[in-house]
Amino acid sequence: MSDISAVPELRAREAARKAPRPSAWTDHPLAQLTLVRFLEFIREPEALFWVFIFPILLAAGLGIAFRNRPADVLKIAAVTPQLAQSLRQDKLLDVTELSGAAAEDALRTGKVALAAVPGPNGSVVFRYDDTNPEGRTARMLADRAVQRAAGRVDPVNSTDQLLREPGSRYIDFLIPGLLGMNLMGSAIWGMGFAIVDARRKKLMKRLVATPMPRHYFLLSFVLSRLLMLVVEVGLVLGFGTIVFGVPLRGSAIDLVLLCVLASMSFSALGLLIASRARTIEAASGLMNVVMMPMWIVSGVFFSAQRFPDFLQPVIKALPLTAAIDALRMNMLQGAGLGPVASQMGVLGVWLVVCFALALKLFRWR
Amino acid sequence: MAGALQVRNLRKAYKDVVAVDGLDLEVRLGECFGLLGPNGAGKTTTIEICEGLIAADSGEVEMLGMRWDSNSSELRQRLGIQLQDTQLAEKLTVFETVRLFRSFYHAGPSAAEAIALVQLEEKQKSRVGTLSGGQKQRLAMACALVGDPDFLFLDEPTTGLDPQARRQLWDLIEEFKLAGRTILLTTHYMDEAERLCDRVAIMDHGKIIALGTPRELIASIGVEHVVEFSAGGASKTLTVSALREIEGVRDVKAENGSVQLQVTELHRAVPALLAELDRQGLPLTELRTHSASLEDVFVTLTGRRLRDE
Numbered sequence: 001m002s003d004i005s006a007v008p009e010l011r012a013r014e015a016a017r018k019a020p021r022p023s024a025w026t027d028h029p030l031a032q033l034t035l036v037r038f039l040e041f042i043r044e045p046e047a048l049f050w051v052f053i054f055p056i057l058l059a060a061g062l063g064i065a066f067r068n069r070p071a072d073v074l075k076i077a078a079v080t081p082q083l084a085q086s087l088r089q090d091k092l093l094d095v096t097e098l099s100g101a102a103a104e105d106a107l108r109t110g111k112v113a114l115a116a117v118p119g120p121n122g123s124v125v126f127r128y129d130d131t132n133p134e135g136r137t138a139r140m141l142a143d144r145a146v147q148r149a150a151g152r153v154d155p156v157n158s159t160d161q162l163l164r165e166p167g168s169r170y171i172d173f174l175i176p177g178l179l180g181m182n183l184m185g186s187a188i189w190g191m192g193f194a195i196v197d198a199r200r201k202k203l204m205k206r207l208v209a210t211p212m213p214r215h216y217f218l219l220s221f222v223l224s225r226l227l228m229l230v231v232e233v234g235l236v237l238g239f240g241t242i243v244f245g246v247p248l249r250g251s252a253i254d255l256v257l258l259c260v261l262a263s264m265s266f267s268a269l270g271l272l273i274a275s276r277a278r279t280i281e282a283a284s285g286l287m288n289v290v291m292m293p294m295w296i297v298s299g300v301f302f303s304a305q306r307f308p309d310f311l312q313p314v315i316k317a318l319p320l321t322a323a324i325d326a327l328r329m330n331m332l333q334g335a336g337l338g339p340v341a342s343q344m345g346v347l348g349v350w351l352v353v354c355f356a357l358a359l360k361l362f363r364w365r
Numbered sequence: 366m367a368g369a370l371q372v373r374n375l376r377k378a379y380k381d382v383v384a385v386d387g388l389d390l391e392v393r394l395g396e397c398f399g400l401l402g403p404n405g406a407g408k409t410t411t412i413e414i415c416e417g418l419i420a421a422d423s424g425e426v427e428m429l430g431m432r433w434d435s436n437s438s439e440l441r442q443r444l445g446i447q448l449q450d451t452q453l454a455e456k457l458t459v460f461e462t463v464r465l466f467r468s469f470y471h472a473g474p475s476a477a478e479a480i481a482l483v484q485l486e487e488k489q490k491s492r493v494g495t496l497s498g499g500q501k502q503r504l505a506m507a508c509a510l511v512g513d514p515d516f517l518f519l520d521e522p523t524t525g526l527d528p529q530a531r532r533q534l535w536d537l538i539e540e541f542k543l544a545g546r547t548i549l550l551t552t553h554y555m556d557e558a559e560r561l562c563d564r565v566a567i568m569d570h571g572k573i574i575a576l577g578t579p580r581e582l583i584a585s586i587g588v589e590h591v592v593e594f595s596a597g598g599a600s601k602t603l604t605v606s607a608l609r610e611i612e613g614v615r616d617v618k619a620e621n622g623s624v625q626l627q628v629t630e631l632h633r634a635v636p637a638l639l640a641e642l643d644r645q646g647l648p649l650t651e652l653r654t655h656s657a658s659l660e661d662v663f664v665t666l667t668g669r670r671l672r673d674e
Contacts, residue, residue: 032468201452211441
């Protein structure tokens with residue numbers, strides 16, 4: 001344009017733009033966007049707590065609550081001194097002698113698992129709730145103690161050998177579950193809130209008004225996610241192995257791969273959730289709707305097998321179930337990538353479908 | 366001299382409102398052009414279409430000889446944009462924010478230089494959330510300047526600022542003009558437009574209703590001065606029609622007990638007004654005069670004030 005080259009200032013600026021620019025990789029827009037995401041995250045104390053501290057507290061709390069104790073001593077009540085004496089022969093029973101009414105009361109309020117009451121003709125009546133496992137165990141132990149005290153001799157001799165191996169305890173089951181839950185929560189919250197906040201404050205619109213390539217904006221979330229992943233996974237696994245001796249039987253590279261894949265799938269899901277919402281309230285409602293069912297059915301705290309068979313195909317198709325199953329197989333059974341191929345497939349499908357949908361729906365303003 | 370920005374027959378409707386209604390506009394290279402009008406006149410929609418942020422329903426936009434559909438990435442490199450009410454990330458520092466924006470452009474001042482341009486050096490390490498309104502606007506300016514733009518869009522840059530902060534920004538904008546940048550500015554402050562703009566267009570209901578230099582526009586209403594007064598008390602009322610007969614009075618408006626006269630020759634009109642009030646036996650309780658302004662142009666053209674909306 002002749003008129004533009006006629007203005008000296010414009011010509012000078014034009015030349016500067018065309019000149020080759022030596023610049024450090026840190027000046028690259030993608031590096032800057034990622035850095036900014038990371039800075040914003042670590043300057044948010046609440047986010048730090050929920051992503052890093054909370055899972056550790058949860059693991060510690062549950063690990064202590066469900067730690068393996070020497071076989072439980074069961075509290076039971078006996079109504080007569082004779083009964084109490086014969087029941088005390090069993091070391092696994094903690095016998096309290098109570099009056100009939102007090103024993104009933106203790107039974108009803110769960111203070112004892114069973115009450116032994118004398119019946120007619122020297123017999124014994126055990127009062128307990130048969131839907132309570134403790135009650136049933138107490139029934140067997142109490143009966144054995146009463147029979148032995150009365151002179152029963154067991155026809156076969158038996159001895160016990162005790163196995164308490166890492167890998168089969170509750171904490172071993174729990175740590176991969178918490179890891180999966182953490183990967184999901186931080187990816188979905190991290191993506192969702194940051195994107196919706198940028199949209200709400202019109203910061204996204206301002207960025208779109210610069211020459212920033214739009215895919216860099218989305219890519220920066222993925223990269224900062226990967227940075228954070230190192231810390232998150234390291235913390236949970238480090239805590240689990242050091243404090244509770246949770247085993248890591250699979251290959252570490254496979255484990256890292258699984259974590260990255262799971263995190264990417266959850267990020268895509270988070271991106272999809274945040275693709276249109278304009279307010280934080282709308283976004284957090286959507287996030288809860290998406291995550292809450294998975295917290296319950298995907299086997300974080302207890303096995304997903306407990307749900308009815310007809311639900312199993314649905315549960316297995318959820319990304320959190322796939323992530324947790326794969327993590328457990330890797331960590332506890334030492335499985336390679338082959339046996340977890342179907343779980344990786346599920347995660348891959350979620351990644352591709354959510355990402356494609358999110359790009360189509362994404363609202364830049 | 367040909368245009369930095371040419372807009373032809375631009376139209377944009379939202380669900381039930383026509384925001385821009387067949388607008389034509391030309392901004393010349395190196396000038397500061399003001400787009401004026403009350404809230405809801407369609408200023409922001411027009412400017413955002415020119416910035417390539419929203420698509421028009423119909424019409425053409427040509428910027429620096431380029432179009433959005435074919436040259437958008439090159440255009441983006443050459444524009445500096447300051448949007449109305451953008452909130453920059455509060456947890457980042459001033460320097461981090463400007464450095465981020467700098468990374469998007471091929472050329473331009475360094476982040477530190479851009480911060481110095483808007484005189485925020487002392488706040489470089491402060492979090493954005495701790496800045497005052499004026500400082501935030503200057504930061505937004507720095508972000509608009511890091512690409513060393515040829516064309517600068519400023520959408521209501523001083524709205525909501527205190528007088529001192531506004532004057533600081535005006536000085537800045539005047540420096541940008543001296544650097545040979547073309548500026549398109551929207552505002553609903555007429556004094557701002559009179560001070561900064563080479564030419565202004567007054568917009569109302571999605572259309573341009575007047576265009577010219579501030580001087581030309583003011584001259585076009587044929588009024589040089591405005592006299593405002595209140596007179597009389599509860600007992601006697603003013604006969605307004607008599608005022609129209611005074612020499613040099615072009616128009617009379619009475620509202621809420623205050624009367625506004627548009628006059629051409631102040632030195633003749635004021636003594637005549639005093640004589641008339643004396644004749645009607647009304648004491649003067651208040652008297653003010655000012656030179657005609659763009660505000661008066663708007664009132665004359667639309668019968669409304671700019672900021673009453």
